[in-house]
Amino acid sequence: MFGPPGSGKGTQAKLLKNHLGWPHISTGDMLREHVQAQDELGIEIAAVMKSGQLVGDDLANRLVETRLERPDVEAGLILDGYPRTVQQAAWMSKLLDRKDFRPVVAHLKVDYNKIVARLSGRRVCPQCGALYSLAFNPPRVSELCDNDGSRLMIRDDDREEIIRRRLEAYDRQTLPVLGYIRDAGISYHEVEATDGAPARIAQRICEILPE
Numbered sequence: 001m002f003g004p005p006g007s008g009k010g011t012q013a014k015l016l017k018n019h020l021g022w023p024h025i026s027t028g029d030m031l032r033e034h035v036q037a038q039d040e041l042g043i044e045i046a047a048v049m050k051s052g053q054l055v056g057d058d059l060a061n062r063l064v065e066t067r068l069e070r071p072d073v074e075a076g077l078i079l080d081g082y083p084r085t086v087q088q089a090a091w092m093s094k095l096l097d098r099k100d101f102r103p104v105v106a107h108l109k110v111d112y113n114k115i116v117a118r119l120s121g122r123r124v125c126p127q128c129g130a131l132y133s134l135a136f137n138p139p140r141v142s143e144l145c146d147n148d149g150s151r152l153m154i155r156d157d158d159r160e161e162i163i164r165r166r167l168e169a170y171d172r173q174t175l176p177v178l179g180y181i182r183d184a185g186i187s188y189h190e191v192e193a194t195d196g197a198p199a200r201i202a203q204r205i206c207e208i209l210p211e
């Protein structure tokens, strides 16, 4: 899943996971697990994420490499938020080649003006990770998770000035990955994701997957 922060990669990855039965591998979620554990690495990561910057390539690469060693990825997997730099893209290619996996890239195209509005209304359940949007997909009871009743939270990096910094990091460090994808001849598809129900967008993504 490729696209700017707030393009709905996480939402789409979760829908596809249910539909295809493939694991959803999100570097953002894995990093947040470290932050919650409050270990030494977690404290370092928290500072970087809060500032809207990217964590180092070595760390992101290592997280994904370790995750791909688990047997549940054999039928297929959904990568969300990785690769985010050209260096990560090269690493990903090597990892997938080794397993004889062929990546298909879905680039979620979203109007930037919509992104800030979307992300600043975003809420997340600290317990189960469910995502809500106050404008588009609010919880049934205000501020409480539909699944487990936990009080919803705003991610530290979903504040407006930080969102703008994340978009800058995306433009500068992540957009060049598109050049890598093109040069490497990786299967690439643009998916219009500004409007429309998440289920409809998920359908468009399923259409680009090989039989």
Ligand code: ADP
Residues within 6 Å of the ligand: 004, 005, 006, 009, 027, 028, 029, 031, 048, 049, 052, 053, 054, 055, 056, 057, 060, 080, 081, 082, 083, 084, 088, 157, 166
């Ligand atoms: P979003 O796509 O909405 O920005 P994520 O949960 O994917 O949300 O990422 C949140 C933050 O985690 C990023 O702003 C960055 O600091 C860090 N991060 C996630 N994935 C990577 C990665 N592959 N490389 C570097 N940093 C990452």
